[in-house]
Structure formats: C-alpha cells, structure tokens
Amino acid sequence: MSDSSPNALVKSKTFRRIKHFFVQIGDLSYFAGRFFKEVFSPPFEFRELLRQCYQMGVLSLFLVGLTGFIIGLVLTLQSRPTLIEFGAVSWMPNMVGISIVREIGPVITALICAGRIASGIGAELGSMRVTEQIDAMEVSGTNPFKYLVVTRILATTLMLPLLVVFGDLIALYGSALVENIKGNVSFQLYFNTVFDALNWGDLIPATIKSFFFGFVIGLVGCFKGYYSTKGTAGVGIAANTAVVMASLFLFIVDFIAVFVTDIFYEL
C-alpha cells in the first residue's frame, strides 16, 4: 500500500536516478581507467589514429573557424558601445584578446566539438554496438576498445588544442576586422596590443585546459556509444546523451581548470 503512494513513487524514482548517476560515473571512471591502461600498451593503431585525427581535427576546422570568426566579430561589436561610453575603446584588443584566449576560445571550440564529435562518436559506436560489430571484433580477436575507443579519445585530446589555436586566431582576426573598419585600428597595432596584454599565464593554462576538454569529449562520446543499448533507439539516445553529458562535463572541467589556475596565479 505504501509503495503505491505518490511520495514513495517520487522517492523511489529519484533514488533510482541518483543511483543511475553514480553508476554512470563509476562506469565512466572504469572506462577512463581502461583507456589509460590500453593507451600505453601495444599494439598501437596509428592508421586509425591518423584517420580519426583527420576526421576530428581537419574536418572540424571550418566549423570551429566560422564560429570563432563570428564570436570575435560579435564580441567586439557588442562591447564597442559600452567601451566608447567609458572612453576605453582603446582597451578593446586587450579585453577581447584576454577573454578569447583564456576562456571563450577554448570553451566555444570545445562545445562545437562536443556537438559535432561527441555526437558522431556516440552514434557511430552506438550503431556498431547495436549491429553487434563490436561483439564481432571481440570474437575475431581484435581489441575493439583499442581500435575504436583509444584512437578516438587520443584523437580528440590531441586535436582540440590545435582547433582552439585556430579558433582563437580566427576570432581575433574577426575582432581586428571590426576594429579596423570601425575604429581605424591597424591589424599590426591590434595584434601588438593583444600580445602586450597576454602573458604565458593566459596561454598555457588555456592550452592545457583544451587537452582536458578534448579528452572529456572523446571519453564521453566513446562511453555513451560503446555502452549503448536498447536497439536502434539506443543509438539516438547515445548520440544525444553524449552531447549533453560532454557539454556538462566541459563546464565542470572548465570550472576546475579556472579554480586551479587561480590558485597558481595567487602563488
């Protein structure tokens, strides 16, 4: 009788969800541990790694570049009136430079990649799981984890920092274009001011953070795809949850990275 009461139902649903969440975290940790175990042990799938790097790096460049360009453009256009109001429009390169290199560049690039790559990996591995290709690989003696998961996670981890560099540069170019057209600031002066404002404390943490972002995107995408169930519907769920979970994890990692960087700054 007490089990059918709404309170108990909610209680049990919430409990199941919480339990599911912790199980997922546990499985993910195990998955990550297995990745680190497999990544250093031969045989190494170089060809597959290069193919994945091309898929995730080169083919994402256009999307990342376009997004970066628009972000730089919009950020400058939106900030201009406020900075003009304060008579600080000459600080535009400093402001845009620091914000793009430190935060906006890595986060926007990672989110774009989470949307494009994590969902792609989730769908690809999910469909492979559903169509029992992974099981077939296991039967045939090929290590599917090494071939499918390790290469993808490594590829995202290595490519994302490079995509961030390109994204930052294109975003700064977009910002410089606005400043050049609206404020008659030369490209040389703009980039000089940006590099004046920046220091290694901005560039290095952002680059390190990008490696983690790439790792998270690859890890979540592979995890969701690798363990997808429930037939063809599971593929869609895997792709969808991969994007949502990767994006969420990106912000958590970003928060931790900023927190750690701040501690180092204070030191």
Next chain:
Amino acid sequence: MAKTTLENLKLGIFVILGTSLLLTAAYLIGNRQNMFGGTFNISAVFKNANGLQNGNNVRFSGINVGTVNKIEMLNDTTILVYMSITENMKGHIKKDAVAMIGSDGLVGSMLINIVPGAGVTPLIEEGDELESVSKIATQDMISTLNVTNENAALLTADLLKVTQSLTKGKGSLGRLLNDTVMASDLQQTIANFKYASHSANKTLSELNGMVSTINFKESTAGVLLADTISARKMRQTIDNLEKSSSELEQMSKELNSVINGLNGKNSFVQYVSKDTTLVFQLERTMQNIEQGTARFNENMEALKHNFLTRGYFRKLEKKEKKNTN
C-alpha cells in the same frame, strides 16, 4: 590509398600549422615579457607599491624596456622592486636615472617609469639600485579631497548663516543691504568723499605748482635739499647745539646747586633774610659808616687847609692840571 595520403597531408599541414601558431604566440608573448634574450636586473626602493605586480612593464623614456620581476617587502615603509631590463638598454640608462610608479592611462595597469637623470654619470650595471620618487597616490588625493570637502561643507554652512543674517537685515552688512536711509546716507557720504577727493586733488595740484616754482638750485630749500656740504654743516651745527645744550644742562645743574647752597639754612643769604637783629645791626653799622665818611671828608677838607699839609695838596692840583692840558 590516395585518399588516405591526401587526408594525411591535410592532417600534417593542420598539425604543423596549429603547432607553429601556438609556438609563435608563446614566443611573441614571452618576448614581450623579456623571457628570451639577454636581460639584466636592477632594483628600486619605494614607500608604496601602488598595486604594482610581477610582470608589470618597466618603461624608460616611454619605451617598454623590461618587466617587474619580484616585489619584496623589506619593512613596513620599504618595498624593494626588482626589474629585469633588456640587455640593449645597458648603454642608455645611467646611474642617476629615477624610477617612479605610474599607471598606463587612467584605468591602465601599473608600471614603473624610469626617467633619465640630469647629470653625466656612468652607465647602469647589473644589480644597481635606482633612486625612486613616490608620486602622490590616488588614495592620498582622495583623502585630501575629502578634507577639502569637509571644509567646503563647513564653509557653506557658515555662508548660509551669513546670507540668512544678511537677508534678515542683521548686522552692519545686513543693514547696509536693507536699510534705505543708510543707503541714502552712504550716497551722501560718497558724494562728500567725491568732493573731498576733488578738493584734495586741487590742493595737490596747487602744491605741485608751488613745488615746481621753487628754485632748487639757488633757494634755501634747494640748498637744504640738495647741498651735501650744507647738510654736513647743518649736522655740525646740530652737533654743536647738542653739545651746547649738554653744557647748558651742566651749568644749570651747577647753578641749581649754588642756589640750593644759598637757600640752605646756614647760608649767608638765609642768615641775612631771616635774622632781623642782624639786619638792624647792619643798618646801624651802615649809618655809622656814612657818618664816619662824612666826618672823614670834613677832616680831609681841614687837612687841605692845614699849613702842614697844604703844600702836598697844591702839588697834586698842579699835577692834575698838567695832565688835563
């Protein structure tokens, strides 16, 4: 296979380009922070760091020449700031250069400005300590302004009281502003002043005329005013007058003492003036002397006629006659 090669080529370009961009950016940023190339360290002592941080720029005559390395607190009023300066500036900065903390614009970050000194001194070397000047911090300015504001508030309160009193016609100024009778009186006074000043002006012009008519070369006034010899003589005369006056003073003192002597109790004059018996006796004596002289005259006349002495008197008469002739 061809597709894979093309993919790998594109990936290679992507990776190399991305990595080189990252390294170039790191180099450019590091270069601006003087992390590459030769540098040398100098220091300066400040009383207040004004928010200076490690990595802030150091400027020499407006050019970025280095960065702040380390900020060390020696004691509560002494802050030692170490700066890393590019090697090629060694030939330009001299030992008498002065370091001061400034800011890059109104809202910019803090920086150290090194200003060249005035004298000719040797060039700066590794480990040298520059002189420093502490500029007034914004906080000090604000605190001064705060005091000024408080004073201004007090002043305005006082002014309000004054103006209220004025409008109510209190005090001299209030009356001056509100009293119409006084205004007309003042008007009259001013008119009188005007007349007086006019008269004074006239008098002055007359005096001017008089002065101009004086012959300064020949007249006494001219001599008095212009002749230095006369002035010297005058001074001599005044000196003499002073001397005479002092002598006169001395004399008068002596006279005084004489008079005092005369006025004394035992003086002759007092004796004569006060003792009536003596006066009487003196009078009698004088009478006796008069009588005596009359009788002596008679005796002398008798002697002239006496035979024994007649000859002598006749001789005398003859001698007198001779002399008169």
